[in-house]
Amino acid sequence: MAEPLLQVDNLSKNFGGIRASDALSLEVVRGELHAVIGPNGAGKTTLISQLTGLLHPDAGAIRFDGQDITQVPAYQRSLLGLARSFQITSLFLDLSVLDNVLLAVQAHQGHSFHFWKNARRDRDLRDPAMAALKRVGLTERAMQPAFRLNHGDHRQLELAMALAANPRLLLLDEPMAGMGPEQSARMVEMLRALKGEVTILLVEHDMEAVFALADRITVLVYGRVIATGTPQEIRANAQVREAYLGEQEATHG
Numbered sequence: 001m002a003e004p005l006l007q008v009d010n011l012s013k014n015f016g017g018i019r020a021s022d023a024l025s026l027e028v029v030r031g032e033l034h035a036v037i038g039p040n041g042a043g044k045t046t047l048i049s050q051l052t053g054l055l056h057p058d059a060g061a062i063r064f065d066g067q068d069i070t071q072v073p074a075y076q077r078s079l080l081g082l083a084r085s086f087q088i089t090s091l092f093l094d095l096s097v098l099d100n101v102l103l104a105v106q107a108h109q110g111h112s113f114h115f116w117k118n119a120r121r122d123r124d125l126r127d128p129a130m131a132a133l134k135r136v137g138l139t140e141r142a143m144q145p146a147f148r149l150n151h152g153d154h155r156q157l158e159l160a161m162a163l164a165a166n167p168r169l170l171l172l173d174e175p176m177a178g179m180g181p182e183q184s185a186r187m188v189e190m191l192r193a194l195k196g197e198v199t200i201l202l203v204e205h206d207m208e209a210v211f212a213l214a215d216r217i218t219v220l221v222y223g224r225v226i227a228t229g230t231p232q233e234i235r236a237n238a239q240v241r242e243a244y245l246g247e248q249e250a251t252h253g
Contacts, residue, residue: 003066005030005199006051006169011060013046013223020046021057022223028169033191033200035210038220039244044203047220048173051201052084053077064169078108081168085158085175093147097138097157100146101129104161132164136190152183159190169199176206188212211235219244 004027013021020043028034036044049055051062053074062070069077092100098120105125120126133139136156141149149157155175162170175191176184188209194200195213204210210217211231218228221243227234234240 003030004028005065006201007063008047008051009061009063011047011050011057011062013043013050013055013057019223021050021060024060024220024223024225026218026225026228028199028201029216030199031196032215033195033202033213035202035204035214035217036220037204037207037210037217037244041222042220043223044220045173046223048084048171048201048203051171052082078165081166082171083162083165083167083169084171084173085162090161091146091154091157093145095146096143097133097146097149098126098129098142100157101132101160101164102126104132104164105129108165128164128166132160135163135193136160137186150183152179152186155179155183155187156190163194163198167198169201170194172200172202172204174204175202176204176209184209 006028008024008026011021011024012019024043024047026034026036036047038044046055050057053069053072056071060070061068064077064080064082067080069080072080092103095103102120102125105128109125130139130142133142136159138153138156138160141153146154146157159175175187179187184206191200191202191213202210202213214231216228217231217234219226219234219240226243227237227240229237
């Protein structure tokens, strides 16, 4: 297996008497789409928050491209190439679709925003912004105000904003949440097109999407990793089926 881009070793995080991460270890290899699944309360969002620096673990280590980033602040992790999308809506609804992505490009490039009025005419900003919108299918809606987009389009715009930062690792927390079947299918196709171009860590409840997209899957239960493997290996794992997949099939079958 290739050298991991992200390596998590024995991560532990407690909230009072609740152990949200329990000696959690996983690796994400460059270029793969690695999914993290598990029932509610498994610690998936806590894991993402520790990876982005919003929470610091009580024990354990996080390494990104060989560098220990366990105590590195969130903004510095972003500059290193970690981008998170979909956990908290970050859109400016009164601004245009393009202006939202321009802001993301400016933030990544370290601009002061003093010359905001000129951003649309600055090719160093506009070109990557338009390229990001093209990747998510929103080019024709670039000049529309963001509030005119529906929920699924908002998710696509948030993905464009994350991609505009040219991330080395894209952390996606429930990108299909609240979407109907057609919007979910569109998001799956967009993520499939990104596979191999961007390393992705995907947290998602939609098992159909996970098994369609993932190269490898890690299963969390009560903050612990109970299995990591290919989609085929995870489907065949009796412990996973008992702890999680059986529950999903009973719910959605």
